[in-house]
Amino acid sequence: MGAEHGSPERRDAASEEASAARGSSSAAGDETPVRVCVIDLGTNSFHAVIVDVHPSGAFEWVDRLKEMVHLGEGRSLEGGRLTEAAMTRAFEALERIQLLARGWEAxxxxxxxxxxxxxxxxxxxxxxxVRRELGLVVRPISGAREAELIYRGVRHAVDLRGAPALVVDIGGGSVECVVGDGETAHFAESLKLGAARMTARFGKSDPLSEEDGAAIRAHYREALGGVRAACREQGGRRLVGSSGTMESLAAVCARRQGRGGESIFQQAYSAEAFAEGAAWVAGASRAEREACDQIEPRRVEQIPAGAVLVDVLLEMIPEIEEVLVSPYALREGMVVNFIDESRERIRRLAPLGGVRERSVVELGMRFGWEEAHARHVAASALQLFDAVRPLFPTNGRDALAADRELLKYAALLHDVGYHVSHRRHERHAQYLIEHSDLHGFTGREVTLLALTARYHRGDVPSEEKDASFAALSEADRARVRRLAALLRVAEALDRSHLQNVEGLRATLTDDTLALALESNGDSRLEGWAVEQNRALFEEVFGREIVLEC
Structure with missing residues (x-):
């Protein structure tokens, strides 16, 4: 008596998984978050955060890494060139960040x-x-875009409802100023007033001489005129600072007020007290700044320029009554923006359990896959695999599980080549799979997956005609042939792309594989397609396919 797999009701264990592959959703409670790595490549430092994003839009921190790179050394901030030393530090920092992202399976x-x-x-x-050697796509953003993202990050952490606030983020190369409330940014401007840039231009004396101090203040007053006008026009009464310079200034202010034990993010400072703290930092010597525990060592050199800017702003806009500090800035704004742009993808990916499957499904969505067809083919392929499992080499359960998983993913991606062209789309599918940086797979697995998808139709695997297939080991060539043979039949079972075959029962005997089809429509096209695509299966497995429609 032959071994039977599946049933019209599709209720055995293998069929339950196959049914899941057809697209049934997990319960909301079973959804796992999508893990993302966000990198802010700043002038002084690179910040990376690993976050878990939920379909609801909520996110939680997993890990973070900060690397001081000092890209702005030399004349690069005045339209010059990045130094070789700075680029080496930056590249090595990105290598470490990439290792972190991979370790967390972002x-x-x-x-x-x-x-x-x-x-x-x-x-x-x-x-x-970086793109060529690390495979990491870095997107330069304009100053206006940077200001927008900072505002979105700050708004996520600080209650900006009510009267508009002036949001100020002091970076190494630029300062972003946004006047906004909880709903709208009424004004946004990015100014080339960053602490590293201003220190290089005006910070020749330490502590700042009267002459250098007067020069940098005059420069700030001229550059910040538009910010003052916008803040006054909107009736701003609060200044909300973000990023490291503002955090250090807040810590100094808290210490001077005897509130050093409280979180700087949970305090409101009077504008007068904050200005006094900023003035102290601006006038302190390097030795005094180094002795101040509230100033991070890496900010000792550049913080006076930032302190003067804050002091000037508070002087120019006397209407500001209090100062707050946001724990969120650009990188958190990038997270919020990613969630808003990817909410539908996140909703669809969250029920998936592992980084490999998520990566495969995301690739399918990216290239406009026909999801219902892909999942139907994957479901049928898994049932066929389970039916002929006794015919696979006895290399252990792990080897069988690995082949079964690769077959599933090849089935899900077999038609992504349509994104390029209908003609020879199987070859385009191979190329896209090989060059799309699938997460969680080894290079060898990607090659096997791509070749299996490549041979779901058309030519059969051949060492003479396909150099990439010939380059495989003998064992891996046999794996591709077995998986491609199953995928061809599975694809044929939805030749119409209408999912007419809703039930499949596969029975293996010494001579045949009998396929009993339960249809919800006319499945004659599927029957014809199986007849046309059974040759490789029969050659590889030594069993004749017999249809029982």
Missing amino acids: WEVVACATSALREAENGGAFIER
């Missing part, structure tokens, strides 16, 4: 470059090198 990496990289003459060449 599903996607979002990287944005700010002032130093967008202004440097050789910034584009560095970004291209």
